[in-house]
Amino acid sequence: MEAVKAAAAVNGADLVRRCRAGDGAAWEEIVSTFSRRIFNLAFRFTSSVEAAEDLTQEVFIRIYKTLGQYDAKQGDLSNWLMRLARNLIIDDYRHRQRNPQNTMAEDVEEHTFHLKAVGGSMQKEMERRETARQVQEGIDKLPTDLRTCVILRDLEELSYQEIVELLKIPEGTVKSRINRGRIELAKILRRMRVVNM
């Protein structure tokens, strides 16, 4: 959430102009503002820190090469950059699903989360970590198309229309996948005893 707030405060047009001119500090500001958000998005699709790290790096290389195409009149930098990142991460995710031998995903059980403590007792913090781990595990178990839609809607909080534009599929399909994905995720989390009555 902090990364989202930081991204919102950036003066995109000025930063991009300085980057184009070759100002390293401006590029560093873009990297430090958006890297955490992009890394987290990549992790949700890959479930692997190493794969998410590689993917984040690839996304930034692409962003650096296409900075010249950014037009401030067509939207702010945050939207442009995150749209580009989502496209690349989803393309990579689809590619890895088609070629499972290339997958770098590790067993999510082995992954250690380093969640930031925001107050509260140690026990609460542990519970939060456990819930986060289980939610990611539940999302990993969803079929590819449902998983993409659930992440974009419930974690990235995109509108139906934005998902339609991103995935280039009809709105009815998007709605039905979100609905099916939510139900499947709820059933998985119920079996894992994350959501109980």
Add this chain to the structure above:
Amino acid sequence: MNYQDEKNIDCSGFEEHLTDYLDGVLERGTHKAVAAHALRCPLCHSLLNEVKAALEVCHEIAVPKQPLTKLEARILAVTMPETAMPCAEFEDYLTDYMDGFLPAALFHRWERHAVLCEKCTDLPGEVVRSIAACYTYKMDELPLPEGLHAKILQTTIGTENAKAMKASWNSQIGEWIRSWSFPILVPQFAPVAMMFIFAVFILAQTISADGSISGMYQKSFELAEQTYQQGAGILGGENAQQNPNREPVQGTFVNEGN
């Protein structure tokens, strides 16, 4: 027993007839005797008020507050079986229900299924809690792995010390000019802009004495003055023939130098 006289009723008799009194089923004389005793005896008066209050509470809680009870749903399912909803359809409409997009008829069928079907009754709550769990997960972002920031800078600009990389004056000026360049906002205006530039060029070459835009401007002033004088002369009754030196303004003007 007939209580014609209020003196005939005591506290035990009052208690004995209390329920009938409140239900209004006592004979007139007895009813009056019980009422008179309640007014006379403070203990029985208090008892009467307590029982009345208790009955009011019972009436209030007896009214069902839920929009759709299980019984109501069951009755409708038996009497209108054609409106029953299968589980698959129920799941299909779950997000629309939560978003509030279901039309009234469908909404009621959906709710009826949620109340009656034991398999589905917990599902909406579970989906809501699952979305809430996603939201909690979203709020807890992973920190960046150590070294990733430096790696990105290294692969993109070739150095980890980005601040040392300064933009040259030439590129800064170039970018500054680029940011101030006047863009044609609507592409359809491009031919219009071209025609305008071409027209200025032609006029400058034909009207202007020296081929410049300022010459064209000067000549247009002269022509305007000449036109004004002609107009003023006509209005003042002056005949154009009486002033042979004054030529009428023609449609096309040629460079005077030619």
